[in-house]
């Protein structure tokens with residue numbers, strides 16, 4: 001690949017861990033946008049990409065970043081073991097460039113390493129929700145480390161995938177508004193599954209379709225148990241300045257309480273067929289109401305659970321992997337501020353991650369906005 005020369009470009013070096021649905025789409029989007037962004041004054045260079053076992057790194061001599069044309073086959077053939085520590089050190093050696101660690105993995109371990117990345121002078125962009133929904137001490141440590149080292153921590157895709165949720169909420173809070181009540185559908189995968197059930201698709205098939213479409217976590221039990229939606233509500237509450245912890249949030253999953261959800265993923269998916277009739281009956285008994293997976297929050301109580309809502313309720317129309325977030329605030333009342341749109345899926349989530357990356361370079365991009 002020949003690189004357009006852009007001598008006055010800002011250079012942003014990307015070190016990406018997690019190249020599954022989201023990370024893979026991100027690389028494809030970066031590859032497509034690279035020439036356009038270069039003309040607008042931003043040279044996005046992917047210097048590291050990898051998963052839990054192997055990775056690719058750019059040649060430090062050429063200083064151009066990886067050519068992304070055949071990254072999948074090259075990663076497949078790579079014999080370089082995945083090395084997070086070495087990546088941080090290599091990035092730090094390039095202190096003249098702006099560098100960002102991008103975490104699109106499902107790893108709980110990587111999520112504990114962001115403070116190290118800040119110490120090595122990298123910004124962090126993550127779609128991985130584990131740090132922001134995890135123990136308070138880790139949550140605080142990451143923010144303290146980012147401030148101390150003058151680095152940025154961006155995680156817009158933690159809630160609502162590519163929807164502008166975190167930024168909107170941070171702006172509300174920073175300008176002195178206060179959230180009084182929140183109600184919403186935070187799980188795109190459950191929104192997709194419940195929508196399919198309404199169309200008569202058996203429950204076990206709906207779950208498989210959601211998994212195949214990349215709407216669920218790699219193990220859909222995270223979604224079906226309500227854990228994924230609960231993580232998002234914890235993140236929202238914390239953004240609103242409330243110290244909610246995952247352990248204290250009442251969570252009712254979508255699966256019946258006695259159902260055996262153990263075993264390997266294929267075993268679990270097969271066993272789901274035993275619930276097809278139950279769910280068909282549950283939907284039939286709703287008598288015009290809609291089953292939705294709803295998260296609610298006030299300063300004194302919060303919960304996530306399935307709920308039957310009237311057909312004229314604002315959340316009744318939310319299906320097909322959409323999310324809807326209704327913030328009832330001091331300023332937004334009696335009508336709430338509503339954010340609605342697709343809240344799961346690799347493409348929209350990757351676009352949200354790329355937007356966060358571009359925010360790190362916003363001044364250089366906006367100066368040349370007319371040059372696209």
Ligand SMILES: NC(=O)c1ccc[n+]([C@@H]2O[C@H](COP(=O)([O-])OP(=O)(O)OC[C@H]3O[C@@H](n4cnc5c(N)ncnc54)[C@H](OP(=O)(O)O)[C@@H]3O)[C@@H](O)[C@H]2O)c1
Nearest residue numbers: 018019020021022051052104105106107127128218344345
């Ligand atoms: N999909 C969505 O709609 C969506 C929306 C919002 C947020 N997210 C979040 O985005 C992240 C990625 O989601 P996804 O759908 O892309 O998941 P995925 O397809 O399962 O991909 C996850 C990737 O993480 C990698 N990984 C696991 N442990 C790792 C480690 N220690 N170091 C490096 N890589 C590691 C895996 O690599 P190996 O295969 O090599 O193990 C895998 O490629 C998750 O945290 C998810 O919660 C997803």
